[in-house]
Amino acid sequence: MATVALTTAGALTWSLAPAQADFSPQPKDVVSTGSDIIQNSFNFLADGYGQLPGYNTAGNRWRFVNFDSSGDAQGRSAFTDPRLQTGVWVDKNGETITDAEYAALSDADKALATKYIKQSDLRLLNPTISLRAGQKLVVRPSGGGGGGRDAIINDKVDNGIGGWIDVGRSPDPLNSDHQNLAQANLGTKLIRVQVATDRQLIATATDTNAPATIPAGEILRIYHNEIHTWGEIDGYQGPGQPLNTAAPDYTGPEASQTIVPLILPTDAGMWNTFVANVKKQNPGPGATSIDSSYLRQNANRIEVQQNDPTAITSLPAAQRVNAIVPFPRGRFRTLNTGYYTQTKESAGTLAAPKTNLYNTDPGHRTAASAAGIKLLDGDSNNDVLQATAPYGGNFAYNAIVRESDLNSTTPWQPGSTLNWVQALFYNPGGPDPFVRTPAGKALLEAAGVQPDYHVFGTNNAEIPVD
Structure with missing residues (x-):
């Protein structure tokens, strides 16, 4: 009998969706691409949410077009069809x-046979997109780094392709290398407009063996494979209890339970944010060695989809109570509003995929929620750059634009003297841009984040705005 140590197709998660054509922007529409965690707040700014009007709600001639990062409105990645693999x-x-x-x-024996597919044989799908009406298709810019910051830096016109991205969505700041490359490629440097602040924290199951908070230094040791059980965390006093290093060691059964650290894909924006936060909260000579690989060492790690509560809730009970994962508070809050939907892929199989038929399938629209998970230190707001402080780090929601667009003298909308940067993001000396209006701030709050306005110039220094 042959033995195979492979991953079954049914154990993998991917998005199998029919081909779709997005709205194709007209030449004067403003196009935004990039980060998946920021996309929903920019979707709200563009088109509104519920009773809150977005910029486009007024019926302006030219639109603010915000493309989702992966082609999925909930920010999930898609993969090549496993049914096409040899297996x-x-x-x-x-x-x-x-x-x-x-x-x-x-036929009877076929039904009893199983096809196994190596997980390493699957490939991330690179979906295509039409960034401008009537133009050739390109690979969809995805992620806050490659699809936001780097996409606009490299958006030069090359053989008729390019010059189509106006706004890069990214949680990342710019440095002098970025500015110099933008100048070389675009003939202009960049302006970074921060519109809001989100916060990444540690999520656990609501019923968990984790303490009330986990210090950043212990998070570093867990993800680097130095801590494996709850009792190895300094001062552990049992599930949900504050740490107390002066108290006797906790001897309950939870102390010997194995921690299950969930890791995110290396190209996930929230993984890059996690690495940066852990590094900032663990300053000192050893900080230079903290990188993505350093934090992917725990022998009990499981790789999961970012920003998804089912990464924890779908685990077996024995793992669920011991799981931890970095999670953005804005997504946690928005999940509890009913905005997201369950998609129920697990109800189908490869041979008979489950599709939710719009408005005809019973339960076709079941709201997703954050039920089953909680955030540790969820009400915190300030970064504390110490290893003994609870893990948590703020990150920015940035719109990266060309300085030449800010300085343009060409009005954007008929009847207005403002260019599009002034109308939407930054208008020094004039009326507030849309993101600073009460309507814009309300939409950012609806997306679960804190409006927090800052502007950074071409030298990357902050520009006073008040």
């Missing part, structure tokens, strides 16, 4: 068989 068939007797041998089986 390995195992028949009802546990024997490995070829595709030809599987094809020769009876």
Whole structure:
């Protein structure tokens, strides 16, 4: 009997969606691409949410067009179809068989055979997009780094392609190398407009063996494979209890339970934010060694989709009570408003995928929520750059724009003298841009984040705005 150590297709998560055509912007529409965690707040700013009007609600001639990062409005990644992989068939007797041998089986025996696919054979899908009406398709700019900051830096016109991105969404700041590359590629440097602040914290199951908070230094040790059980955390006093290093060691059964640190894909914006926060909260000579690889060492780690409560709630009970994962507070808050929807892929199979038929499938629209998870130190707001402080770090919601667009003398909307940067993001000496109006601030709050306005010039220094 042949033995195969492979991942079954049913154990993997991906998005199988029919091909779709996005709205294609007209030449004077303002196009935003980039970060998946920021996309919902910019969607709200553009088109409103519920009774709150967005910029486009007024019916202006030219629109603010905000493209989602992955092609999924909930920010999930898509993967190539596993059914197209060769894989390995195992028949009802546990024997490995070829595709030809599987094809020769009876229908009854085919139903008892299982196809196994190596997880490493799957590939992230690079969806395409039309960034301007009537133009050639390009790969969708995705993520706050490559699809936001770097996309606008590299948006030069090359053989008729490019010059189509106006705003890069990114949680990342700019440095002098970014500015110099933008100048070389675009003939202009960049302005960074921060419109809001979000905060990343540690999420656990609502019923968890974790303490009330976990210090940043212990998070570093957990993810670097130095701590494996709750009792190894200095001062652990049991589930939900504050740490107390002066108290006797806790001897309850939870102390010996194995911590399950959930890690995010290396290209996930929230993983990059996590790495940066851990590094900032653990200053000192050793901080230079803290990078993505350093924090992916725990032997009990599980890689999961970012910003998804089911990363914890779908785990077996024994793992669920011991799981931890970095999670953005803005997404946690928005989940509890009913904005997101369950999509129920797990109700189907590869052979018979589950699709939610719009308005005809019973339960086709079941709201997703944050039920089953909680945030540790969830009401905190300030960064404390000490290893003994509870893990938590703020990150910015940035709009990155060209300085040349800010300085343009070409009005954007008919009947207005403002260019689009002035109308939407930054208008020194004039009326507030939309993101600073009461309507804009209300939409950012609806997205679960704190309006927090700052502008940074081409030298990356902050520009006073009040």
